[in-house]
Amino acid sequence: MPDRAAPAATGDELPALRPARGGGPYNTAMALGRLGVPTAFCSRVSTDGFGEALLSRLRKDRVDTALVQRGPEPTTLAVASIGADGSAGFGFYVQGTADRLFALPPALPEGTTALSLGTCSLVLEPGASAYEALLRREAGRGVFTALDPNIRTGLIPDADAYRARFRGWLPYVGLLKLSIEDARWLAGSGDAPAESDAAVEAAIREWAAAGPGAVVCTHGGDGLSVLCQDGSRWSVPGERVEIVDTIGAGDTVNAALLHRLAAHDALSAPALAKLGEAAWRDVLGFAARAAAITCSRAGAEPPYAAELA
Template sequence: MIVVAGESLIDLVPRENGSPLSPLLPRPGGGPYNTAVALGRLGAEAAFCSRVSTDPFGDALLDGLRTAGVDVSLVQRGPEPTTLAIAAVGTGGSASYAFYAEGTADRLFELPPRLPEAVRALAVGTCSLMLEPGATAYEALLRREADRGVFTLLDPNVRPGLIPDADAYRARFTGWLPSVSLLKVSEEDAAWLGGPPAGAASAPPAVVVTRGSRGLSVRTRAGLEASVPGVAVPVADTIGAGDTVNAALLHALAARGALAPTALDTLDADGWREVLGFAARAAAITCSRTGAEPPYAWELEA
């Protein structure tokens, strides 16, 4: 089982890109939520670990997880409202967000008991590691599960507008790295974060960098490097593309028996290109449709 821990929210997506007063369409979202749904659609055994509101939005979010085949037994519920994210989509499909997250359910997430023995990997990231007091609980979950040998993926998916002290967050991010098996960052995240380069003693075993339409690359702590180009598609928007990459990486690594902290060292350049190519194809499908709508396994097989 792969557990994804972090926020779920409602994306309010404009009906017309580039129009600030366009009617807004509510869509399930949140980086970890999208990753969990993508895993379920790919056929992975996945579970979601978060705190979700008991309001109608929260009910809809859980319905979306169940429909995708995601286990919700680790979800905490609370009466606080669901976080809202208003998306502004540019003419090229790239999205920026304004968040309404004060006093929302996910921020009150509490550290759960030790995850089941069947858990092979844990994925964390995005707003859940920025907003207290929940951020401390998610951080503790990451460290605890890594210490007992669970494979971990971190996608910081930085939202600078939610970070009151950039230097403090960067220092905290660097402190997470010894507990991370696979770090996935966008070029923009990497530039904002700085931090130790791949290959440094404190770096994770592997770092995957997404480069938009130019594809993905990986560099391992051992010095191996591999890249794949992007897949050209008509872009509706990029919402959920990076989250789809997270799910596709985990799914492809699981298929190769590589979901173990030391197993990434067994992948050669060709193996990594196959993993990255699968992620690039999955992300391209997500970009081809409005909102975070990751692909199903049959779409990639086709």
């Protein structure tokens, strides 16, 4: 649950903090629920007041919480500082928090068509190993999997070890979505991102060849692009809006991609491979519109289906 910081105050005053629900997979689940997609959230949530608020919002947006594990440990906090351009930087408070103790659940319910994973949950142990095991197991059962690494460098103690682990996930991933900033970091070495566009392009092609049927890259206000496993590439421009902040925009894209791919009956490797230019432009355009709406309001507040009709 991030505490979104207001713009820095002047003088000796501290910036005001406004509690807000959040977290990458959480925001993705909420966005899917708001789009009318039957969705369940699978994580571990604290029994404290923040945890109760998190679950209350999910239920309000018709997200099934039956798979949620509970524990008395505190809720993870992320303090967001908002830049002049609306971009967000985060500081995390994660020591001994409930979500880190996520345990591998039994097989997901029959009828599960997709599993979306990503961000801090795949970094913080021991839960990260449980999520990784979930990814591998469900992919093996034929569930379509989506991964958004959503890199938070302050939580990654060994950058190159994480990059190696990331590459190990790719054979189990159906759709890889990441920001261009994440792509540059993952294509680099040590704590340094890749310096050239050619290096990033080569890395994206390598990742696509390793397993994902498609790699979708977000480029901020410049829109989205997709590289398919057969080498096809398409892009759409971003939607122009007055940006309040960018919190939750990438998570909204995750949900919008899954929602629109489902509309094209493309939540499987063979079906994804058959999507052509028109279908991909529709999918990417829908995601761009959804993300723009999220950026137009404070905090992670993804749109409802009616707002995208």
